[in-house]
Amino acid sequence: MKMPxxxxxxxxxxxxxxxxxxRPQVDxxxxxxxxxxxxxxxxxxxxxxxxxxxxxxxxxxxxxVCAQVCPVKCIxxxxxxx
Amino acid sequence: MNASNSTNPELENKELFKSGHxxxxxxxxxxxxxxxxxxxxxxxxxxxxxGCVEIFTSAYxxxxxxxxxxxxxxxxxxPVAAGVVETLRAQGNDHTKVIVIAGDGASYDIGFxxxxxxxxxxxxxxxxxxxxxxxxxxxxQRSGATPWKANTTTSQVGSVxxxxxxxxxxxxxxxxxxxxxxxxxxxxxxYIDLQNKVKKALSIKGPKFLNVLMxxxxxxxxxxxxxxxxxxxxxxxxxxxxxxxxxxxxxxNLKPEKKPVxxxxxxxxxxxxxxxxxxxxxxxxxxxxxxxxxWKEKCDQERLAALKK
Numbered sequence: 001m002k003m004p005x006x007x008x009x010x011x012x013x014x015x016x017x018x019x020x021x022x023r024p025q026v027d028x029x030x031x032x033x034x035x036x037x038x039x040x041x042x043x044x045x046x047x048x049x050x051x052x053x054x055x056x057x058x059x060x061x062x063x064x065v066c067a068q069v070c071p072v073k074c075i076x077x078x079x080x081x082x
Numbered sequence: 083m084n085a086s087n088s089t090n091p092e093l094e095n096k097e098l099f100k101s102g103h104x105x106x107x108x109x110x111x112x113x114x115x116x117x118x119x120x121x122x123x124x125x126x127x128x129x130x131x132x133g134c135v136e137i138f139t140s141a142y143x144x145x146x147x148x149x150x151x152x153x154x155x156x157x158x159x160x161p162v163a164a165g166v167v168e169t170l171r172a173q174g175n176d177h178t179k180v181i182v183i184a185g186d187g188a189s190y191d192i193g194f195x196x197x198x199x200x201x202x203x204x205x206x207x208x209x210x211x212x213x214x215x216x217x218x219x220x221x222x223q224r225s226g227a228t229p230w231k232a233n234t235t236t237s238q239v240g241s242v243x244x245x246x247x248x249x250x251x252x253x254x255x256x257x258x259x260x261x262x263x264x265x266x267x268x269x270x271x272x273y274i275d276l277q278n279k280v281k282k283a284l285s286i287k288g289p290k291f292l293n294v295l296m297x298x299x300x301x302x303x304x305x306x307x308x309x310x311x312x313x314x315x316x317x318x319x320x321x322x323x324x325x326x327x328x329x330x331x332x333x334x335n336l337k338p339e340k341k342p343v344x345x346x347x348x349x350x351x352x353x354x355x356x357x358x359x360x361x362x363x364x365x366x367x368x369x370x371x372x373x374x375x376x377w378k379e380k381c382d383q384e385r386l387a388a389l390k391k
Contacts, residue, residue: 004142004143006140006142006143006144006145007143007144007145008145008147008148008149008151009100009145009146009147009148010143010144010145011100011101011102011103011104011139011144011145011146012100012101012102013102013144014102014103014104014144015102016101016102016103016104019107020107038093039117039273040113040271040273040310041113042105042107042108042109042110042112042113042309043101043102043103043105043112044094044097044099044100044101044112044116045101046089047088047089047090047093047094048090049089049090054089054090055089056088056089056094056101058088058101059101059102061106061107061108062107063107063108063109063299063306063307063309064108064305064306064307065108065113065306065307065309065310067307068307068308068310068311069310077307
């Protein structure tokens with residue numbers, strides 16, 4: 001008998017970015033790479049790269065926590081428009 | 083699996099709690115889970131009670147967990163964890179950590195008896211209660227953790243009764259009264275405190291308990307972007323004291339300068355009906371509680387210092 005088990009880490013297939021109504025836009029010239037946005041992100045989808053913070057829009061639900069916790073306010077929430 | 087457009091794949095791969103879970107935008111619980119797993123490491127088995135976490139992390143056939151995960155009912159999380167840990171130890175495995183993740187409904191109400199049993203029998207597991215102060219998953223019903231006067235669908239605001247009529251159950255103190263080696267409180271916004279406590283608890287043998295306050299955006303009626311701010315305010319207003327009780331000795335970990343409780347209460351839809359008298363009453367209760375904790379800490383730390391001499 002085969003047990004119907006969910007495989008570990010497979011939630012990555014859910015691209016939850018479609019839920020978003022606002023997207024975080026990072027002004028990387030102002031970013032101090034403090035990692036606050038990454039540590040407070042409910043979806044674990046904003047990472048600090050060499051250039052500065054960069055969200056992964058595949059998973060970002062646009063909650064705006066990163067913009068709120070950013071100490072230098074370099075993240076702005078802009079409406080998602082097509 | 084589709085290729086992810088990750089901006090930092092190396093860090094993303096290291097994350098034990100994966101993106102793509104279906105928690106609400108701004109969920110305070112998923113932040114907490116990320117920090118708990120980060121502190122616990124990959125050699126961990128997670129036992130999870132029914133609740134939001136089960137629903138948003140493990141919708142079949144997908145799972146956000148990169149560690150072994152078992153879901154069980156509201157009431158039997160603690161016995162299942164006890165079974166898992168005793169099996170591991172019987173097999174000679176003395177390193178794998180067992181962590182229970184259960185909501186306030188499972189910890190304060192439904193699984194309370196079994197939690198008590200697990201603590202009394204002394205199983206080597208860490209029980210983490212994520213307290214979002216109501217049964218959020220089923221649509222915000224009151225639980226033993228719901229604070230006084232909070233509006234939920236089963237403690238509504240009407241012409242006679244205005245919100246929950248009873249007070250919040252002091253679970254951390256009840257748990258500490260079992261004389262377990264470690265019981266503590268934290269929040270998911272104070273991630274350094276939370277990670278330190280998870281690491282410290284896991285280094286201790288025996289039953290451990292952590293009570294972690296986490297926001298619920300739909301249940302508390304808050305702005306998603308302010309999730310972390312409300313948790314910081316809860317600590318800064320002394321509504322949620324952050325302390326640890328190690329071998330019966332209480333120590334306050336965070337002693338922020340007090341802000342008035344309105345800072346925390348305002349903006350939450352569940353508290354929007356509060357009158358100035360209610361707020362004054364809440365302030366009085368919060369101050370009394372804080373004062374009693376400070377006195378207890380003073381006594382305990384003096385006793386501890388005397389014992390060490």
